[in-house]
Amino acid sequence: MTRFGQGVIIGKFYPPHAGHRHLIRTAADRSDRLAVVVLGNRFETMALADRVKWLAAEFDATNVTVIGMPNDCPVDYRSRAIWKAHDEALRVALRMRSITDIDAVFSSEEYGRQLAExxxxxxxxVDAARAAHPVSGTLCREDLAATWRTIIGPARQDLAVRVVVVGAESTGTSTLTTALTAHYRTRYPGLVDxxxxxxHYTYDKFAAAQAADPDAAVADLVWTAEDFAVIGERQNEMENEAAGRCPLVIADTDSLATTLWERYYLGEGSHGSYRALTQLPRRDLYLITDHEDVPFEDDGWREGEHRRAEMTEWFKEELTRGGHSWILVSGDHDRRMRTATAIIDPIIAQRSRFTSPPWAARTVLAGAP
Structure with a gap:
């Protein structure tokens, strides 16, 4: 099998999926150096910089260089003038990365022959029939839920709609999260808790305390900054794992909330969970469960009703300070569900809408209608 010095791949990667990964890996295995040029135009709703970032993360520490190239030139495979326009933009983009000689062009499309010539x-x-990975950017854009697991991991993390429910003790946070998850699971079977x-960390910590002293009480637990560091980092991990499985994430709290609970227990001077906060995943919406008109239920694990109002204000202030979108959900359960779904539904619709230029063609796989 022939090995090449400098290989090149061009594509929209809108979004990057398993077929693209197969193409790039195949080309990387057969090239000493591989340039992957991502073409993005003004008509597409997925930022070029994001596609470059996702591919660079997927192929970190390899012989692959990812290059972003804005390209608003129309596509017309019958026109030599249009071919020249594309060729010259590509030539300059590569030259700016000190790539002046190309040995091989790898593609899964017929246009690759003309480009190589x-x-x-x-x-x-490479796999023109899409037999190895029967997926295309068109299919992904038309049905994110059905093709979600074929999209590369870094892209899924940013493309997932993330809704986080937070609130003071005994304000219905878990109840609302559970109800929303059940509601949207009919549309997204892959939606996970x-x-x-x-x-759960508290339960385990208390069990360990009782193992050492059967008379230990919840109030006797001693919290440390490291406890909150562990909680915050694991909360991030759980949220990201859920994003990897489904284009919608509904989380019962997050690592930002962990920083507030650390302040609650240890005061302003403790910052163990702030390590996790620096890696806070992108999110679309916070729902704060209101404490007013919600009876306090002491399940034996809570601190007390007296600080619920203060905690609610903390959430409002911290989310506002961080520039996050948040809504206070009040009223009975049905009213809270109506408030939540009234904003979540259009967010999902907006984040699932992908536009293309007028000259773009749909990729239809063999056997597809």
Whole structure:
């Protein structure tokens, strides 16, 4: 099998999926150096910089260089003038990265032959029938839920709609999270629970305390900054794991809330959980459960009713300070559900809408209608 010095791949990667990963890996295995040029235009709703970032993360520490190239030139495979416009933009983009000679063009499309000929390179066709990975950018854009697991991991993390429910003790946070998850699971079967890890951590911490002293009480637990560091980091991990499985995430609290609970227990001078806060995943919406008109239920694990109002204000202030979108959900359960779904539904619709330029063609796989 021939090995090449400098290989090149061009594509929209809108979004990057398993077929693209197969193409890039195949080309990287057969090239000493591989340039992946991501073409983005003003008509597309997925930022070029994001596509470059996702591919660079997917192929970190390899012989692959990812290059972003804005390209608003129309596509017309019958026009030599249009071919020249594309060729020259590509030539300059590569030259700016000190790539002046191309040995091979790898593609899964017929246009690769003409591109390779224009650059005096060999064309290497890779899985034109999409037999290895029957997926395309068109299919992904038309049905994110059905094709979610075929999209590369870094892209899924940013593309997932993330809704986080937070609130003071005994304000219905878990009740609302559970109801929303059940509601949207009919549309997204892959939607998974993202529970409050801190609660389970508390159970385990108390069990360990009782093992050492059977008379130990919940109030006797001694909290440390490291406890909150562990809780915050695991909460992030659970949220990201959920994003990897489904384009919608509904989380019962997050690592930002962990920083407030650390302040609650240890005061302003403790910052163990702030390590996790620096890695806070992107999110679309926070729902704060209101404490007013919600009876306090003491399940034996809570501190007390007296600080609920203060905690609610903390959430409002911290989310505002961080520039996050948040809504206070009040009223009975049905009213809270109506408030939540009234904003979540259009967010999902907006984040699932992808536009393309007028000259873009749909990729239809063999056997597809």
């Amino acid at each position: 224009d650059f005096g390179a060999t064309h290497v066709m 993202v529970p409050e890890f801190g609660r």
